[in-house]
Amino acid sequence: MLKTLMLAVLFAVVGNPNADEMRNVIDNAASSPQQGFKVHISVDMEGLAGVVDSSHTSSAGRNYAAARDQMIAEANAAIAAAFEAGASEVVVIDSHGDKTNLQPEKLDRRATLISGGPRPLGMMGGIDESFDAAVFIGYHARASTMDATLDHTYTGQLKHVWINDHELGEAGLNAGVAGQFGVPVVFVSGDLAVTEEVEALIPAVEGVAVKEAIGQTAAHLLHPKESLERIAAGVKAGLVRRAETQPLTFEWPVTLRIEVADAGQADQVMFVPGMERVGARIVEYVAPDFVSAYRMSRLVRLLAQ
Ligand SMILES: [Zn+2]
The missing domain is CATH 3.40.50.10780 (Dipeptide transport protein)
Known part of the structure; x- marks a missing residue:
């Protein structure tokens, strides 16, 4: 999966049309x-x-x-x-x-x-x-x-x-x-x-x-x-x-709370099913795990433009 992703990324970056050559590059680097x-x-x-x-x-x-x-x-x-x-x-x-x-x-x-x-x-x-x-x-x-x-x-x-x-x-x-x-x-x-x-x-x-x-x-x-x-x-x-050094971990489910800059942005974030409004500019979402909460934080960023 990672290698597939890396190939896609490297193609995007250098535009090399030769898949075999690229696979060698990846294998040599890794x-x-x-x-x-x-x-x-x-x-x-x-x-x-x-x-x-x-x-x-x-x-x-x-x-x-x-x-x-x-x-x-x-x-x-x-x-x-x-x-x-x-x-x-x-x-x-x-x-x-x-x-x-x-x-x-x-x-x-x-x-x-x-x-x-x-x-x-x-x-x-x-x-x-x-x-x-x-x-x-x-x-x-x-x-x-x-x-x-x-x-x-x-x-x-x-x-x-x-x-x-x-x-x-x-x-x-x-x-x-x-x-x-x-x-x-x-x-x-x-x-x-x-x-x-x-x-x-x-x-x-x-x-x-x-x-x-x-x-x-x-x-x-x-x-x-x-x-x-x-x-x-x-x-x-x-x-x-x-x-x-310990990995940073949090208890699941994970409660994500975000304060945005103005109430109109929070209005837009409320289009997400399961999102709760806990203040004029504060929204809250409970995610099953950290990565899901992280991805939701990225979505809130996109909606709160
Ligand atoms: Zn940064």
Whole structure:
């Protein structure tokens, strides 16, 4: 299933018409699991070194090209660290915006890439029980966090998201998806706020802060190259300790509660059968398991435009 998906993705990315050649590429990139372990690396942009506002994160922005290069550099630092730590397979997931920011030809060729969307598992595309560890690069704090670079959860329209009364952002939601497949998140990089947010959920996680926010669109920055070294060291340390890091799990059934920006958006979300209105801007849904709750959160995001 994953290989089929990967083929489809790689075709979409490179447009190679030769299926046999492509299968060889995939098989060569994905060595036998007996040789080592398998790592899922999800890469967002808001938490990259040097990034402070939408001039970096919007593809039309003046600083997007530099941020995009840093995105590749941080992904490659994490890939190299994973192989150094003993990984035999690394899958990188482009997790920002339209999810076509990482240029395949610039990525460390030992890794494969999941690119483009929409994808049912969003920023965790491709995750399943075959992975041994998950890594978050360039992540940001959840919506409504003070002094956090570009804090948000999916869009600016979701103000708070709770799972069983725990408030989560993208990092926590993604960690929960990995957790349902038994995969621990061993590393997170971004601003100080997101590393603290994830450390509160997963105490054993290795966190590297590449900046400290001074409000939503200003930050005290570490040099991008210094950041690469710290990310590489952190990914390696997190992967070495992966057996001690617990997957993030929640009790089932899972209660998803979301506060949207205005009542009209909540009206639209109420088209979903089983959705409950618990406030003018707050909706609630009970899902049988975490991944189902996660998928519903993605649907609410689409409806609350
Ligand atoms: Zn994000």
